[in-house]
Amino acid sequence: MSVAADKRRLILDAAVRVFARQGFHTCRVSDIADEAGVAYGLVYHYFPSKETILDTVFLERWNLMLATIADAQASEAPPREQLRRIASFIVDSYRRDPDVMKVIVVEVTRAANTFGRTHVQRIMQAYEGIAQIVAQAQKAGVFRREVDALFAAQAFYGLVEQVLTQWIFSGEEIPEAEFEHVKAEIVEMICGGLGG
Incomplete structure (x- = not known):
C-alpha cells in the first residue's frame, strides 16, 4: 500500500471508532483527526467532509x-x-x-x-x-x-x-x-x- 493509501485507511479506521463511540452527528472532524493522530487538515485532504x-x-x-x-x-x-x-x-x-x-x-x-x-x-x-x-x-x-x-x-x-x-x-x-x-x-x- 502507498503512503497515501495508508493515511486514508488510518483516517477511515479512526472515523469508524469515533462514529461508533460518539455517533456520527455528535462528532467533529477534529475528533477523527485526534483519533487518527493526524493533523486536522489532513482529514480534509483525503475526504471533503x-x-x-x-x-x-x-x-x-x-x-x-x-x-x-x-x-x-x-x-x-x-x-x-x-x-x-x-x-x-x-x-x-x-x-x-x-x-x-x-x-x-x-x-x-x-x-x-x-x-x-x-x-x-x-x-x-x-x-x-x-x-x-x-x-x-x-x-x-x-x-x-x-x-x-x-x-x-x-x-x-x-x-x-x-x-x-x-x-x-x-x-x-x-x-x-x-x-x-x-x-x-x-x-x-x-x-x-x-x-x-
Whole structure:
C-alpha cells in the first residue's frame, strides 16, 4: 500500500471508532483527526467532509455484501446454503469488526436521514439479490410460492439486522458459539417459513 493509501485507511479506521463511540452527528472532524493522530487538515485532504467518510465506510462494506450475494446466487449450492453464506458474511462482519457494523446499522441502514435515503438504491440491491435466490427456489419448488420473494428477502435481512442491533445495544461481548448459533437460527427461521 502507498503512503497515501495508508493515511486514508488510518483516517477511515479512526472515523469508524469515533462514529461508533460518539455517533456520527455528535462528532467533529477534529475528533477523527485526534483519533487518527493526524493533523486536522489532513482529514480534509483525503475526504471533503465527514459525510464523505461515512459514505466511504458504508460503501466499502456494502459492496462486499453485494459481491457475497452475487457469489451465492452464482453458485450451484442449494438455496438454504446460499442464504447461509449471506447470513454468515453479515454475522462474521460483526464478529470481526463490530464498530463498522454498528456504524452501518445505526448511522445508515436504520437511519431515517439523508444517508438512508442516499443509499436506498444500494440497500435495495441487496434485498433484490436475496429475493432472486428465493424466487429461484420457489420456481424450483424448494420454497413455497405463496410468500412474496422480496418480502422474504426483507424479512431475512431484517432478522439479521435485528440480531446485530440487539448485540450493538447490549454492549456485551458475544460468545463465539453464539455467532454460529445465530447463523443457523436465522437460516432455519426463514427457510422453515418458506417451507424449504
